[in-house]
Amino acid sequence: MPENEAQKKKRCLIVVNPCAGRKKGLRALPKLHRFFDENGFSVTDHVAASRGDGQVCAEGALDFDMILCVGGDGTLNEVITGVLRSGRNIPVGYIPAGSTNDFARSLGIPYKPMKAAKQILSEPPMKLDVGYYGDRYFTYVASFGIFTRTSYSAPQKLKNVIGHLAYILHGIREVVHVRPVDAEVETEDGKVSRERFIFGSFSNSTSFGGVLRLNPADVDFSDGKFEVMLIRPPKSPRQLSRCLRALRKGKPYDSDEISFFRGSRVVMRFPSGDAPFSLDGEYAAGKSEIEIGVLHQPVTMLGCKPKRMNLSAPTADQTAGQTSDQTADRTPAPDSAD
CATH class of the missing domain: 2.60.200.40 (Tumour Suppressor Smad4)
Structure with a gap:
């Protein structure tokens, strides 16, 4: 790929919980990587090694234009916490791959990974409130x-x-x-x-x-x-x-x-x-x-389509x-x- 073409691509970080939902997210990772690469992103994959790793990764992702969370609601919590603590409002996309996916259901995000990925690119960004419990x-x-x-x-x-x-x-x-x-x-x-x-x-x-x-x-x-x-x-x-x-x-x-x-x-x-x-x-x-x-509204979410x-x-x-x-x-x- 020519250097100037690579420089034009936006950077996408995919954070995956390998244990969530019978390893559903891990199995979908190759297709997700290829999909976003074909749609103009320079993609970096990160498979979380332990609890809290998603937060650390997202907090240090200062040079990325978008972070995709592939996992359950707990993984999304880690990613959003990392984004907030980084001080940068990097847009977050959610590919639900957990056991219940409560929040994905609320936000109208499809459970099938590729459908969720396509919706991330087709729906307008949405500002999202975040709660705090002490610190x-x-x-x-x-x-x-x-x-x-x-x-x-x-x-x-x-x-x-x-x-x-x-x-x-x-x-x-x-x-x-x-x-x-x-x-x-x-x-x-x-x-x-x-x-x-x-x-x-x-x-x-x-x-x-x-x-x-x-x-x-x-x-x-x-x-x-x-x-x-x-x-x-x-x-x-x-x-x-x-x-x-x-x-x-x-x-x-x-x-x-x-x-x-x-x-x-x-x-x-x-x-x-x-x-x-x-x-x-x-x-x-x-x-x-x-x-x-x-x-x-401290967070920008991608791919949401909630009911009126x-x-x-x-x-x-x-x-x-x-x-x-x-x-x-x-x-x-x-x-x-x-």
């Missing part, structure tokens, strides 16, 4: 309580064999052994409530935990707010069953067991002890007090009968404590 980032959900351990404790070998069903089986086990958590919730308007919950989520997605759904009409990926869901202990097995059915189908959440609102910052306190969280399906150590918030949004969820201010113009403009510290 760590999450791309689509931070959660505690039931279904939380499911996302990070289901064995990789089991996920590779039976895929999404592994999350369902572990989720059922958690429901049977559910234990409420005492928590204090402080919203951005200063309102504080103290209750017991069996589940809490702070999300920017229509699907999370491998088992739960939100109505697409209630989710905007770029509005500077996330959807907050807090579930109280049901008083009977019938109430629990009704609650779980609603969550599985993304039906309205107006009930005695569920609080649902939209906000940009929440402080959680756990007086009786730390509650472990899941960040995009990965374990995060619990803290007695933690700030959870949203960074407004028609928002109906109340904000924390509307829930309290008040109004506020506060938004999150906080950036987590450079180093993670966990």
Whole structure:
């Protein structure tokens, strides 16, 4: 290839998780490399060697014009974290190759690698909000309580064999052994409530935990707010069953067991002890007090085609009968404590 022709090509870095989704991404890598090479990119492949390697690679990819993440939601978290910590808004494309691919489903990204690759080149870029949990980032959900351990404790070998069903089986086990958590919730308007919950989520997605759904009409990926869901202990097995059915189908959440609102910052306190969280399906150590918030559109995503949004969820201010113009403009510290 002539030197001047090579210089005209944009540089594309492909970061692959070789263990995700029965090695689906690793098998697709040669075709993906060839596809982007044929479409005017100078392609560099990087196969992640261990947990956290995707973040390190993306953080050092300062000379690239685009980064493609090939793996599950956890791999995408690593890549986006690396991009944010690099200080460069390098566009990110997502080729889903995990067991559940919650965020890909929400963003309208095809599960077939080559279809996702073609959509990366055909769809316009999309600005995406990113959440923070203390000094760590999450791309689509931070959660505690039931279904939380499911996302990070289901064995990789089991996920590779039976895929999404592994999350369902572990989720059922958690429901049977559910234990409420005492928590204090402080919203951005200063309102504080103290209750017991069996589940809490702070999300920017229509699907999370491998088992739960939100109505697409209630989710905007770029509005500077996330959807907050807090579930109280049901008083009977019938109430629990009704609650779980609603969550599985993304039906309205107006009930005695569920609080649902939209906000940009929440402080959680756990007086009786730390509650472990899941960040995009990965374990995060619990803290007695933690700030959870949203960074407004710090990331550029490629290949997204989400369903049209028609928002109906109340904000924390509307829930309290008040109004506020506060938004999150906080950036987590450079180093993670966990």
